[in-house]
Structure formats: structure tokens, C-alpha cells
Amino acid sequence: MENSPQSLEELIRSSSHALVVGVGGGGDVVGALAAARFFEFCGLTFTLGGLSWERYVYDPVPGPRALSEIEHIELIHPRAGMANSKTQTRTKVHFAESKMAEIIGRDVLLVDINGGVRGVVEGLEMALERFKADLLIGIDVGGDSLAQGGEKGLRSPLADSIMLAAYAEMEARGQRTLWGMFGYGSDGELTTQELEKALSVIAEAGGLLGAWSLTPKVVAELEQVIQQVKTEASAIPVECARGAWGEKKIRYDERRVKLTPLTALTFYLSPSVVFQSLSRPARSVAQSTSLEEANEALHAMGLKTELDLERERYREAEKTP
Numbered sequence: 001m002e003n004s005p006q007s008l009e010e011l012i013r014s015s016s017h018a019l020v021v022g023v024g025g026g027g028d029v030v031g032a033l034a035a036a037r038f039f040e041f042c043g044l045t046f047t048l049g050g051l052s053w054e055r056y057v058y059d060p061v062p063g064p065r066a067l068s069e070i071e072h073i074e075l076i077h078p079r080a081g082m083a084n085s086k087t088q089t090r091t092k093v094h095f096a097e098s099k100m101a102e103i104i105g106r107d108v109l110l111v112d113i114n115g116g117v118r119g120v121v122e123g124l125e126m127a128l129e130r131f132k133a134d135l136l137i138g139i140d141v142g143g144d145s146l147a148q149g150g151e152k153g154l155r156s157p158l159a160d161s162i163m164l165a166a167y168a169e170m171e172a173r174g175q176r177t178l179w180g181m182f183g184y185g186s187d188g189e190l191t192t193q194e195l196e197k198a199l200s201v202i203a204e205a206g207g208l209l210g211a212w213s214l215t216p217k218v219v220a221e222l223e224q225v226i227q228q229v230k231t232e233a234s235a236i237p238v239e240c241a242r243g244a245w246g247e248k249k250i251r252y253d254e255r256r257v258k259l260t261p262l263t264a265l266t267f268y269l270s271p272s273v274v275f276q277s278l279s280r281p282a283r284s285v286a287q288s289t290s291l292e293e294a295n296e297a298l299h300a301m302g303l304k305t306e307l308d309l310e311r312e313r314y315r316e317a318e319k320t321p
Helices: 008-013 028-041 096-104 113-131 157-172 192-204 216-225 235-241 271-277 280-285 291-300 306-319
Strands: 017-022 045-051 070-077 080-089 108-111 135-141 177-182 208-213 246-250 255-259 265-269
Touching: 008 208, 017 028, 017 108, 017 113, 028 045, 028 096, 028 135, 028 177, 028 216, 028 235, 028 265, 045 096, 045 113, 070 108, 070 113, 080 096, 080 113, 096 108, 096 216, 108 113, 113 157, 113 291, 135 157, 157 177, 157 271, 157 280, 157 291, 157 306, 177 271, 192 208, 192 271, 216 235, 235 255, 265 271, 271 280, 280 291, 291 306
Parallel strands: 017 045, 017 135, 045 108, 135 177
Antiparallel strands: 070 080, 080 108, 177 265, 208 265, 246 255
């Protein structure tokens, strides 16, 4: 295929330092660590990252936190900063990335998506320059970033769409980028059939660049990590790597997840191919300069987002005496 993306091994061989970001917030940083260990095995150094957006059960204030709302953070850019073990919101909520920083003994990047796609791109550019990183990797746990927009189970398209559009923009600017799908339906949003169909579309367009499975060594490390960094979606692949099979309910029994050895895989994809050939949600938010603008773009597609759900729950909690 003419002008097709580089193969996974070519991208790795031409790089020395990877910035690996969990693109969905919360426990996605655990999936990012799994990927980072693979690239470390391949000879690269890495910096780990995630979003300043904790799940509602930990931070009841809706939406991602602006970096100005965060204590003990080293700013790189208004939309990107380094979290340490003490990093927390003003309401004393620690991020998954704060706990991860303590576990791995190094600071973890926090990306603030309140500035929409434009803000993310600017923040990532400054972070890449700061770390002298030459490979940018985004890890989506569960795979809902591969949604086209009409899937019945889609519940959290906002963060993934903003990040995917930002990564596609970075790739278009010449930055070496990878999009990783870890967990194969482990968040209970897209079905395995929907994911397999999406992967086939990406593969046909030349965007399936490679894959890698969890190894026993990485599984053992993640088992220790998830004792401190609470996550359901990133824990499912670890269970599957140990032989879990069948079906499991997550998110307070609201979603069902299929357990299969394939869940231990990370598929590496070209962000621009996913963006162009598949993701209508990401294309709809591509010009956004704020979170609200991106959210409204998804509303125009008929989509309800994780921000809407958090706001509903917050309003309901305020009514409760």
C-alpha cells in the first residue's frame, strides 16, 4: 500500500524514548504501563502518562480537572504537567497517576483535555520536547476508541475521541505515533464482534501495525500494581492472562465482559488510519478548542458522553438529603 504507515518494528527501531499515555483516564495508566514494559523490553526508555480525569466513584466532581485545580504538580504547559505521589485535587483526591508515580518511582505525565484537541496537541508537543521523546503512544483500555458512533454499548466516547484526534494530528505533523488497543472489550462497551470488525477495517486500510501479549513477568507486576491503582477494565486482561474464561459483570453489574485469552493482547494501530477510516466521533471533535465544544460535537452525532453521565449523577447526589 503506497504511503502506508510504518510497521511496528520499524517504528521501534527508529525510536529511543517513548511517551506512553493512557488515553481514557483513571485506570488506563495501568494498561499504559503494560505497553511501556514491552517497549522497554525492545530497548526504549519511557515516560508514562494519563489524563487528569478520575472516575466518578473517586472524584464526584464532573469532568477532568484543570491543572490549575491540582496541587503538587510540575507544569510543563497549561495542559500538561508531571504528577508525583503527592499530586491531588483541591478536594484531596489522588489520581491513579499519583499512585503509579509512587509505585514505579518516577513522575507521571498528566494531560488535561479541557482545552479540546488543540490544547492536547500543544501540551503533548511540549511534553515530547521536555522528555526528548521520539515515539508517542496512546493506550486505550477496552477499545471503545474504535467505535464508529452507532454502537449500543458506547458509554464514554469523549476522552477517547479527543485523544485520538490529537494523536492523528500529531502523526499528520510528522511525529512517530502509535495507538494501542489493550483489553479487547474489557470495559464492557464494544462487543468483541464489533471490535473484530473495526480491526478488520483498520487492517484493510493498512493501519494494523502489530500486536503483543502480556507476558508472565508483566502480569506479575500488574497484579501488584492493581492492588493500589484500582481499575476494572485494566484488571480484566490480567485475569485472562491467568486463564479466566467465560463472562464477567463489571461497573456495578451494569456491563458484561467476555473473558478470552485474546484480552491479553495489545493491538498497535496507526492513529491517522483509525481516525480517517473508522472514528466518526474523533473526526467530529477534531477542531475543538475546549471540552464543551467537543462534547457538543458528540451531542450533534446523537451521542451521550461520560461527562453527561457524571453531571447527571452529580445533580442527583446534590438532591439527596
